[in-house]
Structure formats: C-alpha cells, structure tokens
Amino acid sequence: MKFFGVKNLRVSTKEGKEILSGVDFEINKSETVVLIGPNGAGKSTVAGAIMGDGRFITSGSVKFLGEEILSLPVSERAKKGIFMSFQNPVEVPGITTTEMIRSVLEDKRGGFVLLDEVREGISENAKKLGTNIWFSERELNVGFSGGEKKKNEILQMLALSPKLVILDEIDSGLDVDASTRISKILRDYQKESGCSYLIITHNMRVLRHLEPTRAILMKEGSVYAVGDQKMLKTVEKNGFKAFFEQISEKGVK
Numbered sequence: 001m002k003f004f005g006v007k008n009l010r011v012s013t014k015e016g017k018e019i020l021s022g023v024d025f026e027i028n029k030s031e032t033v034v035l036i037g038p039n040g041a042g043k044s045t046v047a048g049a050i051m052g053d054g055r056f057i058t059s060g061s062v063k064f065l066g067e068e069i070l071s072l073p074v075s076e077r078a079k080k081g082i083f084m085s086f087q088n089p090v091e092v093p094g095i096t097t098t099e100m101i102r103s104v105l106e107d108k109r110g111g112f113v114l115l116d117e118v119r120e121g122i123s124e125n126a127k128k129l130g131t132n133i134w135f136s137e138r139e140l141n142v143g144f145s146g147g148e149k150k151k152n153e154i155l156q157m158l159a160l161s162p163k164l165v166i167l168d169e170i171d172s173g174l175d176v177d178a179s180t181r182i183s184k185i186l187r188d189y190q191k192e193s194g195c196s197y198l199i200i201t202h203n204m205r206v207l208r209h210l211e212p213t214r215a216i217l218m219k220e221g222s223v224y225a226v227g228d229q230k231m232l233k234t235v236e237k238n239g240f241k242a243f244f245e246q247i248s249e250k251g252v253k
C-alpha cells in the first residue's frame with residue numbers, strides 16, 4: 001500500500017482564479033521530502049489542502065494509507081495520523097495548549113485521558129525544546145512571539161505522535177539555536193516513530209540533522225522539478241530565478 005499520494009490536485013480561489021493547476025507527488029514511509037519554491041508558488045495551499053483547508057479544491061485526490069482523505073474533516077485526518085504546523089499558527093483564546101492536546105488525544109483514543117499524563121508528556125517535550133512548561137498553561141498561542149508559536153507547534157506534534165508531519169516554514173521566526181535544536185528533535189522523532197516529513201522551508205538550517213530523500217520544486221501552482229539534495233544546494237546557492245533560467249536554457253523542462 002502506498003503511504004501517501006497527491007494526484008492532479010487543483011485548487012482555485014472563490015473568484016475562480018486557479019492557484020494549483022494539477023499537483024502530483026508521493027511520499028513514502030519514513031521519507032523526508034522538502035517542498036520549495038518562490039513566494040506564491042502554492043506551497044502553503046498544497047499543505048492546507050492535505051490537512052483540510054481545501055475549501056476550493058476543484059479536482060484531485062489525496063490518499064493516505066490507501067484511503068481518500070479529501071472528503072474527511074480536519075479532525076478525522078488528524079486522527080489518522082496527519083499533523084500540520086501552519087505557516088502562521090492561529091491564536092486560540094479560551095483554550096490552553098494542554099487542554100488542546102488533551103482533547104485531540106481523547107478524540108484519537110476515543111476515551112478519557114488523564115491531565116497528569118498529558119502534563120507529563122508536555123514536560124518531557126518542553127525539556128527537549130528548552131521551553132518553559134508553563135507556556136502550555138497559557139491560552140493557545142495568544143500573545144506568543146513568532147518563535148514561541150513555532151516551538152509550541154512542535155510541542156503539539158510530539159504529543160500527538162503523527163505518522164505524516166507537514167511543517168510549513170517551521171523555522172521562520174526561530175533563532176539559529178532553536179532551528180538547530182528543532183532539526184535534532186525532528187531527526188530523533190523520525191528515528192523512533194518512522195514518520196514521514198513534508199517540510200516547506202526557505203532555510204536549510206532546519207534540515208541540517210535530517211536527510212532529505214527528495215526535493216520538490218514548485219513554480220506557479222505546479223511541480224516544476226523533482227530532485228535531491230543537490231537541487232536544494234543549487235537553489236540555496238544561486239536562487240530560484242537562476243535555477244529556472246538554467247533549466248529553460250537547457251530545454252529540459
């Protein structure tokens with residue numbers, strides 16, 4: 001059975017402007033796939049469609065562990081083991097991180113989860129992240145700095161033990177030390193869980209301790225090229241524009 005696959009995914013705005021014009025790619029178990037592309041290429045739209053923010057999906061299929069998930073609500077996708085960290089995590093007044101994690105865990109297990117168990121897990125993971133455990137007792141992301149929100153996303157990820165993790169610019173707003181630390185945490189979690197990553201980033205630092213198996217380059221709503229670490233390095237060094245020009249000169253595309 002295929003682990004995960006997106007096929008001919010098309011998304012439009014409600015005004016009818018096409019944002020994704022037929023995106024295809026697959027992710028295997030335990031793979032680390034990096035999704036790159038210039039601003040506005042459609043990366044966050046792909047991530048959103050996978051997690052359930054697909055209000056204007058006009059066609060396509062997203063299969064996880066053999067099952068079509070496009071028609072499922074976000075909570076069902078989470079239950080199946082997909083976790084996504086948003087580029088801009090939302091502030092949720094009235095609920096703490098601890099309560100949020102507990103409610104998702106209860107939903108997942110279909111039964112009561114002790115608060116002590118949730119707090120214990122959070123405490124362990126907060127240590128790894130180097131954050132204060134009391135952050136989790138504050139309203140979810142309310143008044144958090146950009147970097148604190150991102151760390152809070154990782155805290156939630158670790159608590160929910162996902163099989164497929166989508167990280168949309170997890171490193172934006174993180175200081176250098178925090179990026180490196182999170183890269184190590186991601187590596188360790190993958191080693192112990194065998195999870196797969198879809199990592200959207202403009203910054204190679206967060207990949208430092210990971211071993212990307214594939215890089216997907218998007219341009220203007222479609223997959224432009226699929227490559228490996230070499231492609232990531234070339235783009236990092238020369239930028240997207242130079243890469244596109246070089247490819248079109250060679251007539252490869």
Ligand SMILES: Nc1ncnc2c1ncn2[C@@H]1O[C@H](COP(=O)(O)OP(=O)(O)O)[C@@H](O)[C@H]1O
Pocket residue numbers: 013014019037038039040041042043044045046
């Ligand atoms: N709700 C929307 N209405 C209109 N345009 C949108 C909407 N959401 C995204 N877009 C446009 O779709 C394109 C892709 O956006 P996005 O997926 O966020 O790109 P990326 O994450 O690669 O920077 C952008 O041009 C963006 O402005």
Ligand SMILES: [Mg+2]
Pocket residue numbers: 043044045087168
């Ligand atoms: Mg984006």
